[in-house]
Amino acid sequence: MSRSVLLLPGDGIGPEIVAEAEKVLHKVNDKFSLGLSFDTALVGGAALDAEDTPLPADTLDKARKADAILLGAVGGPKWDSLPMSNRPEKGLLGLRSNLELFANLRPAILYPQLASASSLKPEVVSGLDILIVRELTGGIYFGQPRGVRQLENGERQGYNTYQYTESEIRRIGRVAFEAAQQRGKKLCSVDKANVLEVTVLWREIMEELKSEYPDVELSHMYVDNAAMQLVKAPKQFDVIVTGNMFGDILSDEAAMLTGSIGMLPSASLNSEKQGMYEPCHGSAPDIAGQGIANPLATIISAAMMLRYSLNEDEAAAAIEAAVSKVLDQGLRTADIMSEGGQKVSTREMGEAVLNAL
Ligand code: NAD
Numbered sequence: 001m002s003r004s005v006l007l008l009p010g011d012g013i014g015p016e017i018v019a020e021a022e023k024v025l026h027k028v029n030d031k032f033s034l035g036l037s038f039d040t041a042l043v044g045g046a047a048l049d050a051e052d053t054p055l056p057a058d059t060l061d062k063a064r065k066a067d068a069i070l071l072g073a074v075g076g077p078k079w080d081s082l083p084m085s086n087r088p089e090k091g092l093l094g095l096r097s098n099l100e101l102f103a104n105l106r107p108a109i110l111y112p113q114l115a116s117a118s119s120l121k122p123e124v125v126s127g128l129d130i131l132i133v134r135e136l137t138g139g140i141y142f143g144q145p146r147g148v149r150q151l152e153n154g155e156r157q158g159y160n161t162y163q164y165t166e167s168e169i170r171r172i173g174r175v176a177f178e179a180a181q182q183r184g185k186k187l188c189s190v191d192k193a194n195v196l197e198v199t200v201l202w203r204e205i206m207e208e209l210k211s212e213y214p215d216v217e218l219s220h221m222y223v224d225n226a227a228m229q230l231v232k233a234p235k236q237f238d239v240i241v242t243g244n245m246f247g248d249i250l251s252d253e254a255a256m257l258t259g260s261i262g263m264l265p266s267a268s269l270n271s272e273k274q275g276m277y278e279p280c281h282g283s284a285p286d287i288a289g290q291g292i293a294n295p296l297a298t299i300i301s302a303a304m305m306l307r308y309s310l311n312e313d314e315a316a317a318a319i320e321a322a323v324s325k326v327l328d329q330g331l332r333t334a335d336i337m338s339e340g341g342q343k344v345s346t347r348e349m350g351e352a353v354l355n356a357l
Pocket of ligand 1: 013017072073074075076077089092261262278280281282283284285286287292293294295297335
């Protein structure tokens with residue numbers, strides 16, 4: 001049975017890193033006879049330039065039909081002055097909401113070879129293995145009403161709405177409890193229940209779910225404390241579950257514990273396990289076009305895609321082993337460069353993974 005993968009390179013370094021992941025996918029497709037077919041479409045700024053919309057109908061149609069999607073990144077200064085409703089990021093948010101990709105899984109794993117790349121002391125981070133489960137289609141990023149309005153006194157006021165329904169909280173809670181069951185059986189729910197009513201409800205629902213997962217130890221933490229604990233004693237965490245905005249921030253913080261955001265994959269899944277896979281980082285306009293971006297987060301995202309949406313564990317493990325091997329060989333893009341490493345370009349890193357496969 002043929003399965004289809006949609007590639008969405010996007011903007012900035014997106015096309016450079018997706019090109020390397022694509023080569024890796026072609027290689028495992030042949031090697032493991034996966035029967036994958038590939039298609040490509042425009043999203044974000046690239047789509048705005050070509051079709052005046054960040055999410056063309058053709059892209060959405062292809063995304064709906066695909067078994068899995070691999071995205072690079074969207075956005076960049078070129079489009080920053082556009083109205084919010086027509087920014088590249090709308091393409092990404094539109095894909096997430098149209099495909100109901102409500103569960104964002106972001107592992108933060110410290111590869112032993114990169115322990116010295118972390119800004120924290122090796123003893124604080126070595127062996128780090130956290131999974132952040134972030135709610136992705138609700139919360140303040142989607143809540144209505146929103147906007148900037150004129151007040152009677154002539155002043156402008158910006159406003160957004162932070163809201164979650166019980167069912168939205170329950171379904172992300174279940175994903176997190178199930179993930180914890182498969183890992184260290186510890187789940188920390190992060191909220192701001194001392195200030196925000198919406199997260200009082202969040203906490204209540206997480207407590208309700210606890211009885212369905214008696215083997216998982218549930219704890220709660222305020223988001224400000226969680227931000228501190230992540231840099232103070234990150235290894236206390238196994239799985240963290242939180243809402244869209246807190247998850248956005250905490251997962252970037254967790255990413256830095258591992259040395260480089262250029263190493264971290266992510267998966268966004270819907271209830272049918274259809275998924276969009278992408279690196280945690282953005283389009284890195286500061287280094288776009290220079291051939292120095294780290295393609296590994298995208299390549300590891302491709303491995304996650306094989307595992308979670310396409311049920312191809314063996315091919316996924318082969319990619320992960322190949323990544324570990326190139327790190328063992330001392331190959332490093334600039335963002336993870338450390339003493340004794342051999343600096344390589346985006347393409348050279350991709351080629352090294354291909355050779356290791
Ligand atoms: P960013 O993640 O693009 O970059 C932050 C820093 O990390 C930069 O110094 C960059 O050079 C570096 N970096 C990121 N990825 C790297 C890689 N693979 N290899 C080496 N270094 C890497 O975040 P930003 O600068 O805040 O945002 C830039 C643009 O990306 C903005 O337009 C933003 O809206 C967009 N963005 C998109 C996504 C997405 O597509 N999922 C996510 C975040 C930001």
